[in-house]
Amino acid sequence: MIQKRTVGILGAGKVGMAAAYGMFNADTVSEMILVDKDEQRAEGEAMDLMHGASLAEPVTVRSGSFASLGSSQLVVVSAGTGRKPGETRLDLLNRNVAIFREIVAELDRHAPNAILVVATNPVDIITHVIQQLSQRPRSRVIGTGTMLDTSRFRALLGQHYGVDPRSVHAYILGEHGDSEVPIWSNASIGGLRLRERPVLGKSFDEGAMNALFERVRFAGREVIARKGFTSSAIGIVIQHLCETILDDQRTVLTVSVPFEGEYGIEGVCMSLPCVVGQNGIEGRIVATLSDEETVAMRHSASVIKESMQGISLA
Numbered sequence: 001m002i003q004k005r006t007v008g009i010l011g012a013g014k015v016g017m018a019a020a021y022g023m024f025n026a027d028t029v030s031e032m033i034l035v036d037k038d039e040q041r042a043e044g045e046a047m048d049l050m051h052g053a054s055l056a057e058p059v060t061v062r063s064g065s066f067a068s069l070g071s072s073q074l075v076v077v078s079a080g081t082g083r084k085p086g087e088t089r090l091d092l093l094n095r096n097v098a099i100f101r102e103i104v105a106e107l108d109r110h111a112p113n114a115i116l117v118v119a120t121n122p123v124d125i126i127t128h129v130i131q132q133l134s135q136r137p138r139s140r141v142i143g144t145g146t147m148l149d150t151s152r153f154r155a156l157l158g159q160h161y162g163v164d165p166r167s168v169h170a171y172i173l174g175e176h177g178d179s180e181v182p183i184w185s186n187a188s189i190g191g192l193r194l195r196e197r198p199v200l201g202k203s204f205d206e207g208a209m210n211a212l213f214e215r216v217r218f219a220g221r222e223v224i225a226r227k228g229f230t231s232s233a234i235g236i237v238i239q240h241l242c243e244t245i246l247d248d249q250r251t252v253l254t255v256s257v258p259f260e261g262e263y264g265i266e267g268v269c270m271s272l273p274c275v276v277g278q279n280g281i282e283g284r285i286v287a288t289l290s291d292e293e294t295v296a297m298r299h300s301a302s303v304i305k306e307s308m309q310g311i312s313l314a
Contacts, residue, residue, distance in 0.1 A: 006032075007029045007032055007033075007076065008035060008114070012035075012045045015238075019076055020034065023242060024061065026239055027056075027057035028243045030059055032059065033068050033069060033072065042064075066106035066110045074116075075116050079103060081095060093125065093307070093310075094310070097313065105133075108134055113136075115142065116141045117142055123144055123256055124143060124176055124271075125304065127141060127269045138281075142280055143176075144255065146174070148176070149172040154170055157212070161189060170187035171183045171186070173254060173273070175271075178217060181300055185290045186287055248277045251275070257272055259272070263298065268304050272286070
């Protein structure tokens with residue numbers, strides 16, 4: 001018997017639909033259920049995708065409600081609300097917390113066994129909020145974290161060294177945001193650490209590498225400045241994360257998880273290399289970092305904690 005692979009997508013906006021489009025074309029799922037407070041939009045998006053069904057692998061896309069998500073192995077959470085004029089960041093966070101309190105209650109009621117893939121920004125804080133509000137194990141609530149930042153990092157390093165980015169082993173950890181941390185001490189190509197010796201005829205140039213990281217760190221705002229939003233790459237990230245879980249690949253990915261003392265950090269969600277499989281987070285890799293990188297990780301945690309001050313989960 002072929003197992004049905006059902007994914008719910010909560011939020012049929014630009015990010016949710018980029019993820020849906022990616023999964024539709026990559027043969028990731030057999031069924032997708034789109035849920036949005038704007039029911040007509042969700043229905044229209046489902047219809048639009050299904051009009052291409054004759055040119056894709058067999059897949060069904062339909063709109064639905066929370067009650068439709070009971071058979072979902074995964075639910076992608078890309079819902080949320082933007083900042084209103086004159087509203088502070090904390091006001092926005094508390095308003096999103098109120099929204100997610102209702103969302104999580106519905107998900108716990110109708111899809112208690114589904115793994116939640118969180119893509120709503122600020123993703124580290126929203127992942128923390130959902131983990132606090134949900135009754136499901138924390139290992140089954142996964143933020144996309146720095147997967148996109150790590151992909152950007154490897155892509156630019158691949159360009160610099162003239163190799164396929166898939167041959168680059170390098171991570172961005174910590175916050176998905178300005179305090180994110182490039183892990184240069186372990187970055188390598190073909191088993192050669194970039195900082196220790198020349199690779200493909202190129203020595204590690206501190207200035208060039210710092211400039212490259214700045215391009216990674218501010219890539220999102222550069223895209224937004226040109227097209228108004230980001231969607232395509234994060235859609236690919238979500239598709240890859242969902243496929244990793246559904247296929248039980250046990251792949252190491254930089255996802256947002258609650259820290260439990262790693263690098264002296266607790267009480268915050270941010271990115272760490274984790275083994276991801278059919279049960280969600282199935283292992284963590286705590287690599288030895290340089291003193292400078294450890295300090296940067298702790299700073300990243302403090303930035304997130306400061307942003308969470310004043311949030312009410314009661």
